[in-house]
Amino acid sequence: MTPAPIAVALDAPDLETAAHWASLVTPHVSTVKVGLELYLRYGPEVIASVRGASGVQVFLDLKLHDIPNTVAGAAKAVARLKPAILTVHAAGGPTMIRAAVDALPGTQVAAVTVLTSLSEADLERIGVAGPPDDAVRRLAALAVGAGAQALVCSPREVATVRAEVGPDITLITPGVRPAGSESQDQARVATPERAFADGADLLVIGRPITGSADPGATAARIAAELRRALASADRGA
Numbered sequence: 001m002t003p004a005p006i007a008v009a010l011d012a013p014d015l016e017t018a019a020h021w022a023s024l025v026t027p028h029v030s031t032v033k034v035g036l037e038l039y040l041r042y043g044p045e046v047i048a049s050v051r052g053a054s055g056v057q058v059f060l061d062l063k064l065h066d067i068p069n070t071v072a073g074a075a076k077a078v079a080r081l082k083p084a085i086l087t088v089h090a091a092g093g094p095t096m097i098r099a100a101v102d103a104l105p106g107t108q109v110a111a112v113t114v115l116t117s118l119s120e121a122d123l124e125r126i127g128v129a130g131p132p133d134d135a136v137r138r139l140a141a142l143a144v145g146a147g148a149q150a151l152v153c154s155p156r157e158v159a160t161v162r163a164e165v166g167p168d169i170t171l172i173t174p175g176v177r178p179a180g181s182e183s184q185d186q187a188r189v190a191t192p193e194r195a196f197a198d199g200a201d202l203l204v205i206g207r208p209i210t211g212s213a214d215p216g217a218t219a220a221r222i223a224a225e226l227r228r229a230l231a232s233a234d235r236g237a
C-alpha cells in the first residue's frame with residue numbers, strides 16, 4: 001500500500017524514542033519530520049537514526065531565519081544529509097529565501113508563512129493587523145516569487161494559498177487534528193480530511209500520533225481514513 005502523504009513530527013525528548021516512533025509509523029506514512037528539539041540535541045546524526053533501513057523521506061524543519069549569507073551557509077551545511085524538505089521563514093524576505101533555494105538544489109525549500117500556533121489576536125500583538133489569511137497569502141506569493149517550491153500554512157488557509165500559487169507548489173499543513181483531538185498550542189487547525197479537500201499535499205501530524213498509546217496503529221488508522229477520503233475525492237494517495 002502506498003504510504004499516505006503525512007509527515008509525522010518526531011518531537012521526542014531523545015533519539016531512541018524518535019527512532020522507535022519512526023520505525024512504527026514508516027510503513028504507513030511518506031515522511032518523518034525532524035524539528036528543532038531533536039536536531040539541536042543530537043545534530044546531524046539524528047537524520048540517519050530516523051531514516052533507518054526504510055529510507056523514508058526526511059523533512060528537516062529548522063525554520064531558518066537570518067541574513068541571506070548565513071542562511072545560505074546553514075543550508076549548505078545540511079546538504080549532505082539530503083533532506084527532502086527544509087524550512088525557512090518566509091518573513092526572512094525574498095533574498096534570504098532565494099539564498100536557501102540556490103544553496104540546496106536537491107531539496108525542496110519550504111517557506112513557513114504564519115506559524116499555525118498564532119491566532120489573529122497574536123498576530124495583531126506583533127504588528128500584523130487583519131485576518132491571518134491576508135498575511136499568509138502575501139507571504140506565500142513573496143516566497144514563491146523568490147523560488148520556494150513549497151509553502152507551510154495552516155489547513156485553514158490552504159484553499160486560499162492554492163488559489164494564489166497554483167497547482168505546482170507543494171502545500172504543507174501542520175495544525176492538523178483528527179476530529180475529537182485537542183488543539184493543544186495550535187491556534188489554526190482542521191481535520192486531515194478538510195486539509196486535503198482544500199488542497200494540501202502533505203499533512204504534518206505530531207502529538208495526535210506520537211502521544212497516542214500506539215503510534216503505529218494511530219498512524220495506520222489516520223492514513224486509512226485519509227486514503228478513503230482521497231479515493232472519494234479522486235485524488236489518490
Ligand SMILES: O=c1ccn([C@@H]2O[C@H](COP(=O)(O)O)[C@@H](O)[C@H]2O)c(=O)[nH]1
Pocket residue numbers: 009010011035061112114115116117152153174175176184186204205206207208
Ligand atoms: O507553522 C508551523 C510550522 C511548523 N510546525 C511544526 O509542526 C509540528 C506540529 O506538531 P503537532 O504535535 O501536530 O502540533 C511541530 O513539530 C511544529 O514545530 C507547526 O506546528 N506550525
